[in-house]
Amino acid sequence: MNAPFDRAHTDELLGYLASSPSPYHAVANAAQRLEKAGFRQVEETAPFDGAAGGRYLVRGGALIAWFVPEGAGAAAPFRVVGAHTDSPNLRIKPVPDTGAHGWKQLAVEVYGGTLLNTWLDRDLGLSGRLTLRDGRHLLLRVDRPLLRVPQLAIHLDRGVNDGLKLDRQRHMTPIWGIGRPREGELIEFLAAEAGVAHGEVLGFDLMAHSVEPPAYLGRDRELLAAPRLDNLLSVHAAVAALASVAGQRLDHIPVVAAFDHEENGSQSDTGAEGPLLGRVLERSVHARGGGPEERGRALAGSFCLSSDCGHAVHPNYPERHDPDHHPVAGGGPILKVNVNQRYATDGVGRAVFAAACERAGVPWQSFVSNNAMPCGTTIGPITAARHGIATVDVGVPILSMHSARELCAAVDPFLLANAMAAFLGEGVTIPSTGASWQS
Structure with a gap:
C-alpha cells in the first residue's frame, strides 16, 4: 500500500455514521461537508447555470453533487x-x-433484508423526519435509549439455541413504556422533542436505530464496528473524494449520486431506478449550451463506479464463499463480478478500476459469489441499464452485512476513498478536514 493510512479519515467516518441514523440525516451531513468545500445548493425547480464550480441538490434521502x-x-x-x-x-x-398486557409498544414494519435477531435486546432510538402543516420537513433524532425488542427468555423456549425463528409481525414489536397505549402518544412525544405543536405534525418518516456508538475494535484498533456501514461508508468516501478533486482542471465532470431505497429495489423518485440522476446530467449538459446530440456524446463517454459494501470471507463459514475468491479485511476495496449482471462489472470496468487503484497506490481484491449461493445486487446494473453508462461495481469487504452493527477493517474506508479520488480526478490522497459531520 503506497497511500499512507490517515486515521483521521476513519475518525470522521465514525462521526458521520453516528450523526446519520436515517437517510435524511446522511444527506444533510453530506451537504454540510460539501458546503465547507465550496459547493452550493441548487433547487430542482430553479434554472441550472453552466458556470464552473461545485453544486449539489437534495431530494428526500437522496443527494446528487x-x-x-x-x-x-x-x-x-x-x-x-x-x-x-x-x-x-x-x-x-x-x-x-399499540401494545398489550400492560406494555406500551410501537408498531413497526421491517425495511429491507434485515438480520432480525440483531435487533433483539438492543437499546434503540428514533430518527427520521417530520412533515409540518406548512410543508416544512424537520429532521428528528432521539439518540437515547427509547425502544427495545425483548427476546423470549430461554426458560420459555428451551430450543431457542437450536434454531431461532422470528415472525416479523408478532415478534419484532418494540416496547417503549408501561401502561395502556394511547392514540397519538408517539407523535405528541416527538413533536415536543422537535419543539413544535402536536397539531403541526401531519406526516412522518421514522425509523429505529441502535444508540450504541460506532467504535474501533480489537487490540490494535484495526477494526471498525458500526451501524450502517452498508452503505454510508461508501457515501462518506464518495463525498470526501469529490471534495478533494474540486478545483482540479479536468476533461470530465465528477459526480456523486447517493440514492435512497436501494435495500428494497430502488424503485422510487429518490432511488437509482428513478429519473433523478438522468435529469441532473441532462440539465447540466443543457446549462452548458448542449442539446440531445451533446447529451448523447456526454453519456457515451461517461463511466460510473457503483460502490456498495461486499462480503469479506467469514472465518467461521468459509464454505459459503467461492474457494478461490476470499476478500480479506484490510486488503483494500473489492471488485465485484457476476457474469449474470447482478453486478455490472466487465473487463473494461476492471481495467478502469485497476488503473484508478494503481494511481492512488491502493491494493484491491476480487469478489465473486459461490456458484451454489444466490448473488446479491446493487445500483450498478440499474444505473448502467437506465442511463447507458458503462459501470463497474466495487466496495469494501465487511462482516455481518445487514446486521444492526457491521464490521470492517479500519483502513479500508480510507483506501476506498483514495481509489474514488483517483477515479474522479487526478488521484490525490484524501486529506483530513476536521469536519464534524453533524447535522
Whole structure:
C-alpha cells in the first residue's frame, strides 16, 4: 500500500455514521461537508447555470453533487460515483401506538433484508423526519435509549439455541413504556422533542436505530464496528473524494449520486431506478449550451463506479464463499463480478478500476459469489441499464452485512476513498478536514 493510512479519515467516518441514523440525516451531513468545500445548493425547480464550480441538490434521502471544471464543454463526459443512503432497519407504521398486557409498544414494519435477531435486546432510538402543516420537513433524532425488542427468555423456549425463528409481525414489536397505549402518544412525544405543536405534525418518516456508538475494535484498533456501514461508508468516501478533486482542471465532470431505497429495489423518485440522476446530467449538459446530440456524446463517454459494501470471507463459514475468491479485511476495496449482471462489472470496468487503484497506490481484491449461493445486487446494473453508462461495481469487504452493527477493517474506508479520488480526478490522497459531520 503506497497511500499512507490517515486515521483521521476513519475518525470522521465514525462521526458521520453516528450523526446519520436515517437517510435524511446522511444527506444533510453530506451537504454540510460539501458546503465547507465550496459547493452550493441548487433547487430542482430553479434554472441550472453552466458556470464552473461545485453544486449539489437534495431530494428526500437522496443527494446528487457535481463539479464543473473551468472550460468544460457541453459534451464533456461524466465520472459518476454511485452509492445509497438507506440501510435495513425497523420503520414506524402509520398508526404507531399499540401494545398489550400492560406494555406500551410501537408498531413497526421491517425495511429491507434485515438480520432480525440483531435487533433483539438492543437499546434503540428514533430518527427520521417530520412533515409540518406548512410543508416544512424537520429532521428528528432521539439518540437515547427509547425502544427495545425483548427476546423470549430461554426458560420459555428451551430450543431457542437450536434454531431461532422470528415472525416479523408478532415478534419484532418494540416496547417503549408501561401502561395502556394511547392514540397519538408517539407523535405528541416527538413533536415536543422537535419543539413544535402536536397539531403541526401531519406526516412522518421514522425509523429505529441502535444508540450504541460506532467504535474501533480489537487490540490494535484495526477494526471498525458500526451501524450502517452498508452503505454510508461508501457515501462518506464518495463525498470526501469529490471534495478533494474540486478545483482540479479536468476533461470530465465528477459526480456523486447517493440514492435512497436501494435495500428494497430502488424503485422510487429518490432511488437509482428513478429519473433523478438522468435529469441532473441532462440539465447540466443543457446549462452548458448542449442539446440531445451533446447529451448523447456526454453519456457515451461517461463511466460510473457503483460502490456498495461486499462480503469479506467469514472465518467461521468459509464454505459459503467461492474457494478461490476470499476478500480479506484490510486488503483494500473489492471488485465485484457476476457474469449474470447482478453486478455490472466487465473487463473494461476492471481495467478502469485497476488503473484508478494503481494511481492512488491502493491494493484491491476480487469478489465473486459461490456458484451454489444466490448473488446479491446493487445500483450498478440499474444505473448502467437506465442511463447507458458503462459501470463497474466495487466496495469494501465487511462482516455481518445487514446486521444492526457491521464490521470492517479500519483502513479500508480510507483506501476506498483514495481509489474514488483517483477515479474522479487526478488521484490525490484524501486529506483530513476536521469536519464534524453533524447535522
